[in-house]
Amino acid sequence: MAVAVETLRPHHTIWGDALIRLRRNRLAVVGVTFILLLALGAMLVPYVSPYPWDRQNYNIILQNPSWAHPFGTDNLGRDVITRLLYGARTSLQVGIFTQIIVVLVGIPIGAIAAAAGGRMDNIIMRFVDVMYAFPDLLLIILVRAILGPSIYMLFLAIGLVAWVNVARLVRGQILSLKQRDFITAARAMGASGPYITLRHLLPNSIGPVIVVLTFNVPRAIFAEAALSYIGIGANTPSWGTMIRDGYEVIFAAPHLVAFPALAVGILMLSFTFLGDGLRDALDPRLRR
Amino acid sequence: MEKNILIEVKDLTKYFPITSGLIFQRIVAHVKAVDGVTFSIGKGETLGLVGESGCGKTTVGKCILQLYRPTSGSILFEDKDLCTLSENELRPLRQKLQVIFQDPYESLNPRFTAADIIGEPLRIHGTATGKAYRERVAELLDIVGLAPYMAERYPHEFSGGQRQRLGIARALALQPSFIVCDEPISALDVSIQAQIINLLGTLQDKFGIAYLFISHDLSVVRHISDRVAVMYLGKIMEISDRTELYKSPLHPYTQVLLSAVPIPDPEVEAQHVPIVLKGEVPTPINPPSGCVFHPRCPKAFEPCPTVIPALRDAGGGHQVACLLYSTSWP
Secondary structure (H helix, E strand, O other): OOOOOOOOOOOOOOOHHHHHHHHHHHHHHHHHHHHHHHHHHHHHHHEEEOOOOOOOOHHHHHOOOOOOOOOEOOOOOOOOOHHHHHHHHHHHHHHHHHHHHHHHHHHHHHHHHHHHHHHHHHHHHHHHHHHOOOHHHHHHHHHHHHOOOOOOHHHHHHHHHHHHHHHHHHHHHHHHHHHOHHHHHHHHHOOOOOHHHHHHHHHHHHHHHHHHHHHHHHHHHHHHHHHHOOOOOOOOOOHHHHHHHHHOOOOOHHHHHHHHHHHHHHHHHHHHHHHHHHHHHHHHHHHO | OHEEEEEEEEEEEEEEEEOOOOOOOOOEEEEEEEEEEEEEOOOOOOEEEEOOOOOHHHHHHHHHHOOOOEEEEEEEEOEHHHHOOOHHHHHHHHHEEEEEEEOOOOOOOOOOOOHHHHHHHHHHHHHHHHHEEEHHHHHHHHHHOOOOHHHHHHHHOOOOOHHHHHHHHHOOOOOOEEEEEEEOOOOHHHHHHHHHHHHHHHHHHOOOOOEEEEEEOOHHHHHHEEEEEEEEEOOOEEEEEEEHHHHHOOHHHHHHHHHOOOOHHHHHHHOOOOOOOOOOOHHHHHHHOOOOHHHHHHHOOOOOOOOOOOOOOOOOOOOEEEHHOOOOOO
């Protein structure tokens, strides 16, 4: 049979297409660049910085920025930029590890609720509603009190309050995808329920999930900074801890608050820009 | 003819419940989407199923494929009643029963490549693996007129017509004996419609597949069908041989439908006065009593609101459900 004479669009995979659109979004590129630079700095800081993060030197306390100490020194004579980059480790770890927990908890729960339907769905989603309505910070403090002060428990505590919106999203995505003809086609072929969920429903809901995860990261970073600020956060260098320490001497050395506060703000903004860019890039309405 | 029946639908009924209530859901009414439909399709035959939107055409197709479980009635295929089988018992039979959808943008998984889409039925049923699998996928691409290099492309890189070809290739993968074509061309450009129709015709001649061709386009149905069934509000009004139905429609509803088809001759068309129906299609939640068409029927007479007309033979296999053609009514 003769080949139908119709022209094809240039060949791109779905992810390739999204990447092209993401690269056209200037703010998203700025965000990614900042995140990557910060991550690089956080990784390399032990090898590059001449000062360990906890080296105290009482001869140079509360110094203003200089060539030796680009971001100045704090009230114990520690180098601020070194501590800031170590703090970036905590922030980025919180951002990433909490989202791993969110993925591991939120996606299965949302998928199970949507797949089960009926009463099971109702019970699961009412539980999710309760979690959603509960004040996050209060719950984190509670979990912190029970699980102890380790940084991993902090990831767990933040992750356990952040999974609910992903669970909701995944459930909604699956419920709407289920109505599409390609799911009906798979059922007509004799595909089993788990096969349809794993091969069709979940891969097609992954785009919006990635966007929500990206928007979740700045919330987690902020939660960690807030917890550290009130003294129940990380016991490693953290931007929240630095802001609290600097707050005591804010009139003598405002840069001690300014730099970590700016760092929190810019990192959160970077992830928000990235999330915005991803949302546009992965929007299925722009495909076709 | 009798021996060659492939699929037999008897008294098929599908009611969708309408529920109300936040926690304790009660059934408050039913949408009578399909209400006592009976027909059969022979091997390698095309039955056209026409009717307005919402008359239950698609529901009939989905019930045959057991995508909806019918409320009552039976569907005999290979001596088995599909309605009584469990999903596991149905699985082997599903290889023989396939479907082509209306919207080729909706019916293909956007994250699968063309080869993944076409090969999916083979993977699900484990029909072919390795080299045989790749060869079969390449063969299917060729059968529907797509080039081999298109195998690794994604649905969004294809045009509507090409996507519909992919849908057809997927339906053909397991060598079915019956395909439900649910408005397979309504979403396509007119120039592409002809290509797809011709492809479906060629495939039928080649593989002896029977089609249930669901459409609201009377001229297309006339072109492709061997027999035509006309549906209105969940019931079949008339079934007949194609030429017979278009030449001498018996049911007033069919006559109205056919009079609405434009005639491709401007002089004849200028003389032609279409019969225009009064009112809207009634709701299938609460269909009219007696003959469901009586409130709009130009030829309704006194028994119509009370007597439900049965589908009966008016000679030569031309079946019609209308009291005008029944000699007696109770």
